[in-house]
Amino acid sequence: MIFLKRTTKAGWQSFKRNGLVSSAAILILFITVSSVTSVFLFNALSKKVVKTIQDKISIGVYFYTNVPEQQIFQFKEELNKYPDVKSIIYISREKALENFRALRQNDDTVKRALEELSGQNPLPASLHVKAGDPNKYKNLVEDIESSQFNSLIESVDYSDRQIAIANLNSLSKKVTQAGWFVVILFTIVAILVSFNTIRLAIYNEKSKIEVMRLVGANNVFINAPYTMQGILYGLIASIIAFFSFAIILRFIDPILQGYFLGLGEDINLSNYYASNWFWFLLLQIVMGIAIGVVSSIIAVRKYIKI
Amino acid sequence: MIKIKNLSKSYGNISILKDISLEVASTEFVSLVGPSGAGKSTLIKLLIREEFPTSGNIFIENEDITLIPFSYLPNLRRKIGMIFQDFKLLPDRTVFENVSFALEVAGAPDIQIFTDVPKVLKIVGLYNKRDSFPLELSGGEQQRIATARALVHRPSILIADEPTGNLDPFNTWEIIRLLIRINELGTTVVLATHDKEIINALKRRVVFIKNGKVIRDDQEGRYML
Numbered sequence: 001m002i003f004l005k006r007t008t009k010a011g012w013q014s015f016k017r018n019g020l021v022s023s024a025a026i027l028i029l030f031i032t033v034s035s036v037t038s039v040f041l042f043n044a045l046s047k048k049v050v051k052t053i054q055d056k057i058s059i060g061v062y063f064y065t066n067v068p069e070q071q072i073f074q075f076k077e078e079l080n081k082y083p084d085v086k087s088i089i090y091i092s093r094e095k096a097l098e099n100f101r102a103l104r105q106n107d108d109t110v111k112r113a114l115e116e117l118s119g120q121n122p123l124p125a126s127l128h129v130k131a132g133d134p135n136k137y138k139n140l141v142e143d144i145e146s147s148q149f150n151s152l153i154e155s156v157d158y159s160d161r162q163i164a165i166a167n168l169n170s171l172s173k174k175v176t177q178a179g180w181f182v183v184i185l186f187t188i189v190a191i192l193v194s195f196n197t198i199r200l201a202i203y204n205e206k207s208k209i210e211v212m213r214l215v216g217a218n219n220v221f222i223n224a225p226y227t228m229q230g231i232l233y234g235l236i237a238s239i240i241a242f243f244s245f246a247i248i249l250r251f252i253d254p255i256l257q258g259y260f261l262g263l264g265e266d267i268n269l270s271n272y273y274a275s276n277w278f279w280f281l282l283l284q285i286v287m288g289i290a291i292g293v294v295s296s297i298i299a300v301r302k303y304i305k306i
Numbered sequence: 307m308i309k310i311k312n313l314s315k316s317y318g319n320i321s322i323l324k325d326i327s328l329e330v331a332s333t334e335f336v337s338l339v340g341p342s343g344a345g346k347s348t349l350i351k352l353l354i355r356e357e358f359p360t361s362g363n364i365f366i367e368n369e370d371i372t373l374i375p376f377s378y379l380p381n382l383r384r385k386i387g388m389i390f391q392d393f394k395l396l397p398d399r400t401v402f403e404n405v406s407f408a409l410e411v412a413g414a415p416d417i418q419i420f421t422d423v424p425k426v427l428k429i430v431g432l433y434n435k436r437d438s439f440p441l442e443l444s445g446g447e448q449q450r451i452a453t454a455r456a457l458v459h460r461p462s463i464l465i466a467d468e469p470t471g472n473l474d475p476f477n478t479w480e481i482i483r484l485l486i487r488i489n490e491l492g493t494t495v496v497l498a499t500h501d502k503e504i505i506n507a508l509k510r511r512v513v514f515i516k517n518g519k520v521i522r523d524d525q526e527g528r529y530m531l
Contacts, residue, residue, distance in 0.1 A: 003413070013398070013399070208397070208398075212407075214354065214390075214394060216380045217411040218411070219377075221410075221411050
């Protein structure tokens with residue numbers, strides 16, 4: 001108990017009295033913790049963007065205009081039994097026309113053309129099918145085209161989107177892989193920078209460690225205040241990083257939402273950060289303290305053998 | 307108290323100490339004298355196991371310190387009070403904290419620290435400067451902090467390596483008077499110096515070292531090299 005009290009006091013005093021060195025170590029640890037947090041957020045953002053785009057993809061199955069609704073519903077029921085199908089939306093011919101009118105309400109040429117049709121509806125009914133897994137779209141199209149309802153189908157618009165879907169799948173995988181690669185690389189670089197900063201800070205303490213040894217301090221007694229300093233560096237840096245992100249993300253969100261136009265309401269890093277605040281705080285504190293403590297112990301070890 | 311047997315120390319081909327044998331009795335005041343480079347500081351470093359001998363043995367209170375494991379060194383150093391020429395103080399700790407550090411490392415309770423440190427600071431005349439930092443004090447005052455630190459845990463042996471080397475004549479005699487007083491209180495004192503005036507004034511045992519060898523050992527020696 002006495003030991004703990006004394007080492008805590010010594011660590012705190014050294015931290016306080018060497019304000020400049022402590023500030024430098026905290027700054028570097030803050031940058032490290034922030035970098036890794038940023039990479040985690042970037043990874044989450046890229047996944048979210050890809051997922052949102054994927055969610056907007058569907059296969060359009062367009063029927064001949066003379067196909068009765070009854071048969072389309074039968075086909076819909078049949079499709080619902082496919083394991084790869086996540087959801088199906090039916091758009092009737094009337095709804096398709098309504099949507100088309102709404103979409104082109106300012107286009108006079110289209111308006112005139114529709115008037116000339118005098119009440120006739122040239123648009124087909126359609127089913128818009130979403131797959132649970134984007135990789136399954138190709139199989140799904142093959143299944144649709146080989147089904148008994150194929151004779152009702154005028155066209156399936158998958159081939160138009162085939163390249164886009166394939167690209168998106170490939171992009172999604174690459175972004176995830178690159179995300180992890182960046183996480184690991186950044187973490188290693190950041191740890192090395194922090195480690196060397198703390199090592200340099202403790203290099204200044206070389207003569208102090210020598211004095212401690214000569215006065216009869218054992219290794220634990222010498223290490224403990226530096227370990228305590230490492231904990232303080234890490235704790236302060238991670239708490240500053242935690243609150244900085246909470247504030248900065250509020251300013252970044254509108255920019256991101258503007259950038260990813262059309263996906264706006266789905267991109268909200270503040271909410272993501274807030275709903276995972278515990279894990280982010282834990283990541284930041286564990287990382288900050290671990291780098292602080294391990295760097296301190298390794299740095300002191302070098303000078304302890306006197 | 308201290309027994310040195312056939313002690314030698316070399317760095318590569320350079321021989322610093324050559325087959326030294328010496329005994330220091332309890333409560334004795336011994337001065338190790340010799341010109342710079344004679345091997346005094348190396349001998350002191352061997353006495354606190356800061357260095358390891360090439361051959362020979364050193365017994366402190368009948369324990370061969372050349373054989374003790376690294377993990378036991380702190381215990382050995384707590385038995386010995388050390389004063390260095392360059393003071394070796396902790397610059398970011400106050401006078402009080404520097405002195406109390408020697409007790410803290412030995413696990414002394416707070417009550418002992420708050421009783422003994424003020425006492426020893428009064429002995430060295432620094433009680434009023436207990437909250438100052440070493441760099442705010444003069445060289446003589448810094449050496450008095452180091453002396454207080456060496457005394458506070460009541461070691462049986464006090465080793466002083468050129469303690470007056472960086473001090474003016476006034477502070478030199480302050481420190482020497484302190485060492486005499488400490489010795490009179492029952493502590494064995496080993497003083498390494500090349501200061502002729504100090505040796506002549508002390509009139510105590512003098513061991514002369516030259517070129518790594520003991521060339522004279524006089525019970526009431528004067529400076530003769």
